Amino acid sequence: MLGRAVSPVFVGREEELSTLFEAFGEARKGSATAVLLGGEAGVGKTRLVQRFAEQVTSNGAQVLFGGCVELSTEGLAYAPFTAALRQLVREQGPARIAALLPEGAERDLARLLPEFGEPSGDGETDTGRARLFEQFLTLLERLAESRPTVLLIEDIHWADRSSRDLIAFLSRNLRVPQVLIVMTYRSDDLHRQHPLRPVLAELGRVNGVLRLDLPRLSQDEVAQQMAGILGSAPDYPKVQKVYERSEGIPLFVEALLDSGEDCAFPESMQDLILGAVERLPEETQRVLRIAAAGGIRVGHALLAAVSGLSDIELESALRPAIAGNVLQIADSRAYAFRHSLIREAVHDELLPGEHQRLHARYAEEISRDRTLVPPGRAAVELAHHWYGARNDLWALIAAWEAAQKSFKAFAYTEAIPLLERVLMLWDRVPDAAERIGADHTSVLERASEAALAGGELDKGHKFVKAAVSELDETREPERVAKLVVRWANLKIYKGRMGVVEDFRHALRLVPEPNLDRAEVIMPMAQHLMLSGDVDEGTRLVEEGLRLARELGDRCLEGDLLLNLALGHSIDGDTESTLATNLRALELGRLEGSGRLITRAIGNNIDALSDLGRWEEALELSEEGWKKAKKYGRIRLNGVFILNNRAETLEAIGRWDEAIDTIERALTFGPVLRTRSHLLRLRADISLARGELELAEAIMGELGVLKERPEDFLQDITNSTRLRISWHLNKGEPGSALAVAEGFLSRPSQSPKAMLGWRMLSLLRTVCDAAGAVEPARARALREQATGLAAGLKVSGPVAAAYQLSFSGDFDGAASSWERLNRPHNQAKALLRAAEARALAGDRDGAATRLRVAHPLAAALRAAPLVDGIEALSRRVGVTHHQQEVPELLTPRELEVLRLVTLGRTNRDIASELFISVKTVSVHVSNILAKLGVTSRGEAAAAAHRLSLLSL
Structure with missing residues (x-):
């Protein structure tokens, strides 16, 4: 619903709207993937993207909506993507969405929406997040096969770490036509340490990602906005006054016009924004304060429960706010503040005691009935509200529960602050361990696991160190050994030296022939092999293999076989390397372990290349890449496979292809090694x-x-x-x-x-x-x-x-x-x-x-x-004669050839020459035929040899 202070006329954004349509057009050709739309709070980002969404929808496109909320920073992982998935399920049903994905992939999406059934439980938590990313990428690609698709994500300045990572992943790796991601953010909120800044910097270097800044309105545009609101052209003095005081920010223009004929300007912007609220009935203002404590969006049933009002009483109280365009009616019987600045201004007006009481009421009602919030959000909502209520006991319990939910969704980075909150509140709750069913050291262990999985290496080191200090090696040696191995892995990821002594320490702690010892042997043996100590590494592998086979752990057996193959490779026995890798591959297939399958394939690409069997190596790399995508292991084993493919291409002189492969692999953010x-x-x-x-x-x-x-x-x-x-x-x-x-x-x-x-x-x-x-x-x-x-x-x-x-x-x-x-x-x-x-x-x-x-x-x-x-x-006295040009190239072909010699990809050339990628491909094919060569590298060499580019 639009209130009287909102212009029915779309003002001053034609150029930006045109840019969005151009980006959409490029996306339909496969040349653009994302638009980052920045602007100050209140400058009109939402109005612009809504107009864009309306128009592309009318032209047959599908628009998925996802928004970030302030609560995301407290562990509400993947909020915008969950919202988009929920929209798809509501429109098409879970079965139809699942049919778009590889078999069983919906179990990964079940971590975001319960409609997809039980989440996968393969235990490979180190790869689950990468697999979830890959499934979402596949879903967008499949959706785009039937119709153009736009994913609209608002307010990414509030995005959680996992959402930021998924945004970056999708922006870098969307390779199919007909998909465009449009994201908005508040540019004035991005202080120097804001976590979105490095993401924006990274995406700014990605081909196909466009940065678009939304400026303030000019004075003429403010006049148009005022005319739309007032219904007639305002006089010049009033326009000048509103323009000067609003500084061209549309939200403030609306607030000034809503403040009365004199357009009096309050002492602060917050007072200006609150002006429309303060003119509402007192009961309406009271309910708005309650709603503000619930967030920018709150469901009708939850708001009724917290306010204590009946449905009729609540609707009567909210009607003036809706008519005045302070609130808007959202989907699923929910209310949303028209602008986050309005919600922030109202929330800031809460008195300290009122703030605590309202958060306590929200926590109590959600605890009583978790269906009052969207599926999957109850745990983090409770953690947020109990903490806001200053209830240490329930804040600790809720944070622990929300952290476990984050683990289940592979949202490790969101689990970390929740676990840190548990640690902070620990001493304030006398029976904390009994309340959550875990001791203090277990919380530290869990936090270190999250930090290692999420790449927070410094925090991981801190958590491991603290956990080890609380344990007695003589009483709990197995527990300490696992932590020491984790410590060693953190060091390896940070490129530090001397971790073999850490592994030796861990191995001494588990002398008994059991699974604990075998799990230390596996990474230690691999490290020894790579460090050149093949003899000791092999002895350990043989011991580990005996234990794994006695225990019936075929995945561990496969990992140890791959370490054994590594020793064969170092020793120069390449045929045994191949055979041993194949045994591990077979175990991986029997167990359905994506980790084993892709690791074995990656190692055999290297072995085949060492044997000079480059055709087989390249064929296997293609198969391995498909498996990495299937098992969601692109950023781990998949990138390793790309590295080995690039090595093979480099060896056989296909250097341009090798460079393309390297650059593609680097976009996935591989681990340091x-x-x-x-x-x-x-x-x-x-x-x-x-x-x-x-x-x-x-x-x-x-x-x-x-x-x-x-x-x-x-x-x-x-x-x-x-x-x-x-x-x-x-x-x-x-x-x-x-x-x-x-x-x-x-x-x-x-x-x-x-x-x-x-x-x-x-x-x-x-x-x-x-x-x-x-x-x-x-x-x-x-x-x-x-x-x-x-x-x-x-x-x-x-x-x-x-x-x-x-x-x-x-x-x-x-x-x-x-x-x-x-x-x-x-x-x-x-x-x-x-x-x-x-x-x-x-x-x-x-x-x-x-x-x-x-x-x-x-x-x-x-x-x-x-x-x-x-x-x-x-x-x-040897002369290298130039060959005659088979056929003179056209001027356009010469332009394309010039860029080919500079190593540009087809997409780069298309962008530089303002033509489609398909047209570039046709030009390149013609050039190769006319020059009588078979590759881009040969064409570039011919261009230099024949002096074509000097013609």
């Missing part, structure tokens, strides 16, 4: 292409140039290789030599046979490059490397090819790399072979090798390698 793997791989490609500024930036983030300490030998090896390549690219063989010497001085070097031979191949290059300036040091390094090579296994054809390069058989290496379809390594080996032939006086032999190497390097845009090939070619 996986992120580091992805960045190292990106740095490898940038160094190979001579992009030194980019490489330096990445290596700076990784801490590679400062030799940041690392525990895992694989990470140490790869970081060292980057530093050596960095110095060689800069023409600093002496510095490269120094890094290599430091690496070989370590007690342990390469963790895997293939990585070891790759490093030795690079050390051969360092020795050859530094031999002229530091002959003695280069000779000593070569001797050390030869000693290391004597004890290193050859684990497959990839390691064998690196071994040939190390031994100096560059022609043999080039042939091997050709068979393995690794063009960059092939071209490097050919250049080294050509150098050897040139030194031997065989100019023809050198020329033959250089003519094969040059197009390989050029197609990859491997600038340093191209320069090296061309420099040697000039010395031996």
Whole structure:
């Protein structure tokens, strides 16, 4: 209902409304995903998005509404998404919505709405949240298949942490057409430490996300608004007066006009907003104060119960507020304040005693009948109201219950403040442990579990430390051991060193052959393997496997088999690695464990790539990605699978695809170690292409140039290789030599046979490059490397090819790399072979090798390698002839080709050239056909080779 102080005319927002429609149009083509609409309180964000929603709905779109409320900050997780789901269920029924999702996926949504049945109970709480995110993404994608869909979320400045994370996840990962998310927030509420600020900054860098700021109205627009409200054009002095005093904020224009003919301006904005309330009957004002204590929206039955009024009495009291547009009638027999500022102003007028009494009344009535609030909200509502009532006993009980509900919904970050409240109130309730059925240490353990799952690492460390301090190792060793393992995992996630002693401590606490010991063995063995201690790690795995099989725990057995396979991989037994991973995969399938299935697939992609079976590796990565989506493990094992896929693509020279895969993986916010793997791989490609500024930036983030300490030998090896390549690219063989010497001085070097031979191949290059300036040091390094090579296994054809390069058989290496379809390594080996032939006086032999190497390097845009090939070619008199252009490209195709050479995706090109993604795809296909090439990388190389972009 619209009161008399609201203009029936939509004023001053045509440009912003047009922008929203443009974004919607781009979303329908798949080029836009979200709009972030910011503006001051009262500036008209809600009116704008409502008008937008009305118009797109009339054009056949489906609009889902979700709003955040202040209560969200106290643990009301996923409030806007629950509201949108409830709308869908109300309109279409739970069965129809469930039919849109993969089989069984509705059990994840049941954590938000009971209409979907019993929540899943697979025990994999570490993955449940990611799975819930994925199901919501799938739901939006499926809805959009039948009609355009808009998800409208208001007031995200009040969003809980889980909702903010889900907003960011959806904004980054929506890839299908016909879906647009529109979100509003108060820009004036975003203080420097506001948790929404980093989310907005992150989303501002995501392609397809638009930031839109809603300004205040101009004086002419205020005049139009006034004319709409008054029904006639106001005189200029009055317009000027209202404009100056409202400062162009529509809500204040309405309040000023509602305050009377003289437009008197009260001392504060709160007084101005309250003006409309204070002119209402006293009984209406009393009920509004009661409603304000309940939040921005409160149901009729709840308000009647708290106020003590009959239905007729309540309706009579509220009618003037509705007529005056202070309140509006919402869905499901509820009342909502027209604007949150009105509710805040009324709530702030409550006296302290009145505030406590009203919150107590809400808590009492909801405790008596939980159906007075929407399903799933009773626990957090009770926690909020009992705390507001200053009732320590029931505030503690309700906070504990709400925290358990948050765990059930995978809303770990919302559980943390609730558990902190339990801890804060603990000493005020003498029998707290009996009241909640858990001791103080259990609360700390639960809080540490929530912090680890939610990524709150510093808080997790604090909770674990406090819990351990309350326990006696001699009386409860198993309990302490679990906490110590959690402590170690927190350290690993923070990139800290020396956690193996924590694992040893935990293992000493559980000497008996039982499940507690096996659960310590599993992460400890994995850590030892990655740190290079394969022997001890293998002994522990074998012990753990005996225990797991005796206990009948097939999931634990599968995890331990994957650790055993890791040891085989490090030892160079790649065939055993594959076989053992497959045994773990079978156990995962028998148990329906998404964690085991996706972890095993990810590991086998790596093993297949090491064996040179790249086609199988890429096929398996596609299967693994689908499984990761199915099991909701995208941000954990799914990103690891993408990393291994990118490694395979990099190895076979499909660098642009590898970069796209890396960038896609990074959008999922991977854990620190996986992120580091992805960045190292990106740095490898940038160094190979001579992009030194980019490489330096990445290596700076990784801490590679400062030799940041690392525990895992694989990470140490790869970081060292980057530093050596960095110095060689800069023409600093002496510095490269120094890094290599430091690496070989370590007690342990390469963790895997293939990585070891790759490093030795690079050390051969360092020795050859530094031999002229530091002959003695280069000779000593070569001797050390030869000693290391004597004890290193050859684990497959990839390691064998690196071994040939190390031994100096560059022609043999080039042939091997050709068979393995690794063009960059092939071209490097050919250049080294050509150098050897040139030194031997065989100019023809050198020329033959250089003519094969040059197009390989050029197609990859491997600038340093191209320069090296061309420099040697000039010395031996080889000319690399340009091919004729098969057909002159059109001007538009040249524009597209220019952007392709810069590494732009189709979506980037579409945005820059103001054409659709489909049109870009057609242009790219035409370009590839005209140039006679099969990939974007080859097209870019041809553009440089044929000087097309200079035409």
